[in-house]
Amino acid sequence: MSGIPWETVTLTTLSRDRTIFPKLLAEARDIAMRGQEGKLVIHTPWGIEWKPFGLPRRKRPLKSVVLGSGIAEAVEKDVSAFLQRRQWYADRGIPYRRGYLLHGPPGSGKSSFIQALAGSLSYDICVLNLSERGLADDKLIHLLSNIPERSFVLIEDIDAAFNKRVQTSEDGYQSSVTFSGFLNALDGVASGEERIIFMTTNHPERLDPALIRPGRVDLSLLIGDASSSQAKRLFIQFYGRGEEEPSGWEEIQEDELTALGNSIERLVEEEMQAGGKVSMAALQGLFIRSSAREAADGLRSLFKEQRTLKP
Numbered sequence: 001m002s003g004i005p006w007e008t009v010t011l012t013t014l015s016r017d018r019t020i021f022p023k024l025l026a027e028a029r030d031i032a033m034r035g036q037e038g039k040l041v042i043h044t045p046w047g048i049e050w051k052p053f054g055l056p057r058r059k060r061p062l063k064s065v066v067l068g069s070g071i072a073e074a075v076e077k078d079v080s081a082f083l084q085r086r087q088w089y090a091d092r093g094i095p096y097r098r099g100y101l102l103h104g105p106p107g108s109g110k111s112s113f114i115q116a117l118a119g120s121l122s123y124d125i126c127v128l129n130l131s132e133r134g135l136a137d138d139k140l141i142h143l144l145s146n147i148p149e150r151s152f153v154l155i156e157d158i159d160a161a162f163n164k165r166v167q168t169s170e171d172g173y174q175s176s177v178t179f180s181g182f183l184n185a186l187d188g189v190a191s192g193e194e195r196i197i198f199m200t201t202n203h204p205e206r207l208d209p210a211l212i213r214p215g216r217v218d219l220s221l222l223i224g225d226a227s228s229s230q231a232k233r234l235f236i237q238f239y240g241r242g243e244e245e246p247s248g249w250e251e252i253q254e255d256e257l258t259a260l261g262n263s264i265e266r267l268v269e270e271e272m273q274a275g276g277k278v279s280m281a282a283l284q285g286l287f288i289r290s291s292a293r294e295a296a297d298g299l300r301s302l303f304k305e306q307r308t309l310k311p
């Protein structure tokens with residue numbers, strides 16, 4: 001069974017009007033749905049079924065994830081084109097599925113972008129961990145052929161999934177999804193069911209070519225460390241005054257903000273030319289703990305630390 005507690009409620013009425021029950025149920029359903037409106041639901045496997053995990057989350061605005069020039073647009077365009085071509089696929093007997101691989105260093109926004117994109121399309125996310133205890137080839141095939149409607153499947157760190165297979169944990173447990181079982185599950189039986197899979201990795205070079213061939217991965221994109229223009233965009237987004245910000249927030253005029261943003265951009269550019277790099281996650285961390293005027297100094301220290309850590 002699903003593992004979710006359930007109970008039976010018997011409703012009786014003295015009235016002859018039976019339509020009262022469907023009305024009541026429709027109203028209850030609407031109230032329940034309203035709680036999920038504008039929210040992102042994450043599903044995880046529960047046996048051979050998918051079940052919502054935790055409470056629905058607030059959607060993250062797509063523009064809050066700042067990627068390199070044209071990357072977000074390329075993925076968005078590809079997904080939208082795919083969603084409009086169901087009939088085209090059906091007419092040609094091509095399985096209606098699309099696979100994406102986002103690769104790049106840690107903290108570059110791969111997972112955040114996938115979640116934000118799902119939210120913007122009102123899709124849910126089914127998170128699949130291939131090393132999960134008890135997951136075997138047969139269960140995986142079942143899970144991938146029974147994805148909840150309007151959901152992306154997200155498989156993170158795909159390179160690690162099969163390396164771990166040879167490792168045995170302390171209690172002697174071994175994951176039993178095999179690489180060939182995974183490929184089979186990806187290919188599945190040809191069906192009209194829509195399936196969109198996002199995979200992420202920090203190590204694309206470790207992936208077997210069989211996994212990333214077209215049909216399994218149709219679009220592969222590098223999501224890299226912060227470029228100077230991304231750093232500036234994130235800075236402006238962080239310290240720019242949003243409409244809903246309370247007064248008393250750091251007062252900073254537009255001109256000064258632009259000037260500070262430009263100096264952040266120049267600083268990152270110079271450091272990059274000297275071989276430095278910084279992740280978007282590290283920039284986010286810095287901006288959270290600094291005021292706009294302190295950020296440039298903090299960034300200098302961040303790069304300096306990096307230089308001293310280098311062998």
Ligand SMILES: Nc1ncnc2c1ncn2[C@@H]1O[C@H](COP(=O)(O)OP(=O)(O)OP(=O)(O)O)[C@@H](O)[C@H]1O
Pocket residue numbers: 064065066067104105106107108109110111112113156200201202234280281282284
């Ligand atoms: N491009 C970005 N724009 C805005 N925020 C970002 C970006 N990249 C990372 N962040 C922030 O850094 C944190 C980590 O990001 P995320 O988990 O999406 O990175 P990732 O690339 O998936 O990392 P990993 O490869 O380690 O899984 C998040 O809190 C996110 O808000």
